[in-house]
Amino acid sequence: MAIELHKQARQQAIESIQRYFEAHMDEPIGNVAAGGLLGFFLQEIGPAIYNQGVADAQERLQARVAELDIEVHEDEFTYWAAQQRAAKR
Template structure:
């Protein structure tokens, strides 16, 4: 899996990286360096965030499926064989 950002996404993210480095580390970097840092974090740390998102989505899906199963169970009509 290769995580890629669109040009528009990079244009939104790079200034945030530059601002963070300036405000928190008193380090000014250009667009190239900020984009290079973004690429590094995307490749090295991005999969952890991606996987967390997958796990969270799976947990939500499981909850929703339980709700659907409960709703279907409530639709059942009593029969002589019901408990």
């Protein structure tokens, strides 16, 4: 599955790469070169970051599912016990 960015996010990422180059490198980087670098990062490194995000989300969801029986548990067969408590009052 290819990792894609929406048009606005892609433009912001390109501008961020250009700003980084201006601040930290000897030469600025052009719009086309920054777009190419972004494409490389998305194809080469993006899947590792994406997969880690999926694994983190899956871990959190599994923890929540494991707690589901505690959160929504209802005691069974309580009618007669409730009747006995009411009769004692």
